[in-house]
Amino acid sequence: MKIFISYKRGVSPDEPLALELHQQLSDAHAVFIDHAMAVGTPWAERIDRELRQADVLLLLLSAASVGSEMVVGEVETAHRLQKHQGRPRILPVRVAYRELLPYPLSAYLNPINWALWDTPADTPRLLEELERAMAGEELDNAAAELGPAAPASIPAPATTPPLQQIQPPSPQASVAPLEPAEGTMDAESRFYIEREGDGVVRRALVRQGVTITIKGPRQMGKSSLLMRVIQRAQAAGREAVYLDLQQFDQEVLAEAGRFYIQFCQAIAEQLGLPDGTAEAWAAGGGNNQLATRYVQNQVLKPLNRPLLLAMDEVDRLFEAKYRSDFFAMLRGWHNNRASPVPLFRPWKQLDLALVTATEPYHLIANLNQSPFNVGEVIPLDDFSVEQVAELNQRHGAPLAPGPLAQLMALLHGHPYLVRRALYLVAGGQMPVERVLEQANSDYGPFGDHLRYHLFRIVDNKALRAGLRQVIRSNRCDDEKTIRLLIAAGLARQEAGAVLPRCPLYASYFGEHLDG
């Protein structure tokens, strides 16, 4: 049996436990652990290869590892491989960790049984449990024990208590507990920097029947803003449905019939409405017409309350043949609100919020059928110098103007990386000199993030070549590659040139993509 152990490096008890498991399991199995790879090994390829060959992904979940992008990357890959080749099977081990899993790990792992380890005394029992599991049994702790098993439900932040008044930043901010930079931010986090888009959202949601598009590359804060949209809508007494298209399987997305049905089912399910898709589709008709009638007659009418439909990562539909139709349908829903025909009255109750990492004109060629240019369009960009300074303030100003400027120059205001740096420095985990000095090291302050991105593009030749070209000559010959690089948040366009998103990326990927 081939085992791949995924864990967070340099953290205790994760690392000692991982090494212990490695040693114990190696007698009977071929175990891979990302620990002692020689310098210069093309590790991203190696990890990709090992994961493909593995029968089992042994996943150590701890407070430290659930925030690791690399862990998310490995789980995503394992999940995808499982769909295609039936393995690896994921065996989650919670390492003294009983919290709800953050999104999107929750979506992958909540339906799966897991094992628990609290102290080294548990190790022998854990090994036994794992051996049993590898022989075909289930792990001991039932899937439903922590967290719901719903595949595409609203992620944790939206379930927090109703919105409270956000405090303006004050000197006391420095004593507030720090927050790590990973994932979607809590809607009322004091480290949330309000940008132009927040104001737009606030003003828009005063009205009823609005369409909001949030666009920007990966890790720009889109989902965090979407969470705030949801929270505001809920605070205003509206129902909210959150659909992350990332959670729809590739097979479903490829087939219009299945996608439209699941789309309607997901909406009904989250609102606790009965699933009437079977009868609706049995009557026959085009998917747009069926879905429109379904939402009108079986969602909006019975609900009879304002509803916000929030869709994350709509660019997942990019490969779908029917995407123009689908987006045209959403545009139609927007238009329906204005219709004087009595039948369309329920549509006045519907708000739409769409999040995309791809420029909308790639998603629907005909701008006039596009839902992305009506209502409010909120482009999210990297933080400006002022916003980074503001964030520094809120962390208790751990950075002097000099290093702050250096950091800004290195990261180009990348929201996640800037927050990560401030979190490390403000928490005393790393002095700023070391952050800057080891910035592009595999195991430095941003190592996890950089490794994750490298891992994600390692099996895509075109993207690798494209990024190389971008770094070397600030251009890229292939339109599609440009689109993907920008959506992945690895590159940006400025005055006709295609640039690496930030100098840190240029130096890291410049080094790791060669040869």
Place this chain on the structure above:
Amino acid sequence: MAESLYTTGGTVQAQEGGLYLVRPADQQLLELCRQSRFAYVLTPRQLGKSSLMIRTAEELQAEGFRAVMVDLTQIGTHSNAETWYGDVLEVVADQLELTTNARTWWKQEAETGLTLRLTRFFEEVVLAEVSEPIVIFVDEIDTTLSLGFTDDFFAAIRYFYVARAQNPALRRLSFVLIGVATPADLIRDPKRTPFNIGERVDLRDFTPAEAAPLAAGLPLPPEQAQQALGWILGWTGGHPYLSQRLCSVLAADPPAEWSEAAVDQAVERTFFGERFEKDTNLQFVRDMLTKRSPPGYAADVLRTYRAIWNGRPRMADKDQNLVHTHLKLTGVVCLEGHYLVVRNPIYHRVFNGAWIENRQTNSLHIGTDSQGVAHFIEQMKQNVVEAMEIGDSNLALSGDLDKAFLSFVLEPSGYLQRYFFSADKQYRERISMNGKIKRFSKSVDFSSAKLSASLLALGLPLSLSLHVPFLVIESLENLIRDGVIQNEVDSTHIRRALLKSLDCLQSKPGCSPGLVELARNAYVRRYGDPNHPILKVIIDYGVEMDLSYKYITSQVLPNALKMVLQTHEDPLLLFKNMFTNSIRNNMAQEIFTIANSLNLYAISYKTLIYLVQDRMTQIPRPWIVSKASMPSILRYNIESMMLHYEVIYDAISRQESPSAQAHHIQSFFQYSSAAILSRYGAFLGVGPNYGLNELNRVLRLIHKHQILWDYCSLNQIESDLKRLGSSTIELQQVANKVQEHLAHAKNQTWPQMSQFKSHIELFRRFIDTFMMAG
């Protein structure tokens, strides 16, 4: 709520506070509907069509009519005729709240043809159940352009009008068609089109009086707000979308001090520069002017628009002119009396002379090859890439490769070759990526044969003529590495396919004995292993091949040369290498002759240059000189020079590395025919008019692309001008123009003069050697 007053996308949502402005069209359409007459509103985007529809429908309902609004984009385009019509009828039935289930009815009557069934539904169901007059608005009718079956739909609508005489109940039913299209786009057959029975309703820009309510949203006292609105309308000309957008920008972010300049700044911020890319309306206009121009008319659209933009003389509108109709539909031009004018100052500024020029340059690049080829490649690329991405490899791929292969054989072109190799690369990537060779094995047997055949058909001419069989070998090697060719069966396939491909080339009897040896040598040189399986395939191929040397030189070589020239990054270098080979003496003359007969003067010209430079050649100098002074060669230089200007300008505007720029500029001057002609034209036996015209062209370009100034010597040009003289009136005119340009250029500074001089010096030396040889 200041922001919600203005609508900058989608329909005006009046009940939510959106501002609706009334125009004459409102009254006109309402009146037509009241009389149950047919109408259509076909206008550019964002002039308020859908808002007009909603407004009219509201009014009609208040007066006791039943209004139905069918948005065809909501019906979607991915369905068949049955479903599409079923959807449309269901929408109608739902909105009229009919008791009959439209879907069931539609299915039950499935035996009736589409048009008849459609008309029967309205006659037997709709008019039977509804007693009030009904107006059916069909919005976004241009959606039907992408469907193949909607002629019936329009025919049915026409029938409702024509049949009123027989069925008076039909007088209660009328249609309003709305969209962005010309009637001719939608249906061509005048006997079936509903557009010649309906009344056309035109939507015009707001007049200042109509637009006056917009001032209410500006955070200013009424009087000042009207003044500010005047400034706004000065830019937008009352365009509904542009006016509202500008108002909303100014309302959301009011200037500290309101002035005309402040409004100008807001316009600048909102519409010009990079913002242009982000504005939906401007994007629409841009696409309509370029990508979405009627097939085959792209250049005409730009040319005509340019003439309208220049405005002198004014262009009279011709109703039947396809380009005029299209331009009106883009919205970028409108009618002023009988003349076409640019709609407003914003469009005039965004889509200006420089913009048009840029577009025209781009289309020139594509236009160097026949348009058909470019179009075909685009199509192919889409098909194959899409097919491969979707994973539908089996069918699509083999078919498309077949097509690519055939087209390649029929029409050798650099574009195709490049395309083909990229398709091949993707194909291989896909195979190795998925590791699913087995799954595809069925199609692999089939397509690998074709693939190999195509590769060889591509590679072979090159290998024969240029003695570089690497292309062939590499292709085969890749195929073997990727497991496409795994066994004997496959190599049999290849052989068979090769023969077939040779059939396509209409091969003649007589074998090329040199090929096998050539391939073997090249291979051994490269891989050092005389017994590699690839070699066997090549040798087999060579034996089976029935190509005569004569055939190759007469049929294959020209194509190969053409390909090399068009595809190779540095054809000069390649040719240089070629001439140091043993074939130098006999091949060079042959190449020159063939290239010349094919009008490939670039090749023949460069061949000559290398012959001049090559001291080892045994070709007699007088031969070279006599060839060099052929008028065709001289003419070529004029054309090639134009090409170089474009390349240089392109390179510079793309901000390539300085070394790349220098390279381009150097080659530019090396082959500048103006230089040749102005200095040596008389010597070579051509009149001065060539040179003078060339000079004028050079200067015009220099004038236009300021960047070239750095590399020009004004004194040189002036003396050239003197030397050429001016014997006729025509020449005198050209010379005057040159003088004008010169006067302008003289005011500039020339920081890189020394660099230029060294280029010219190089060039002179070269020309002198050339002449001395004679």
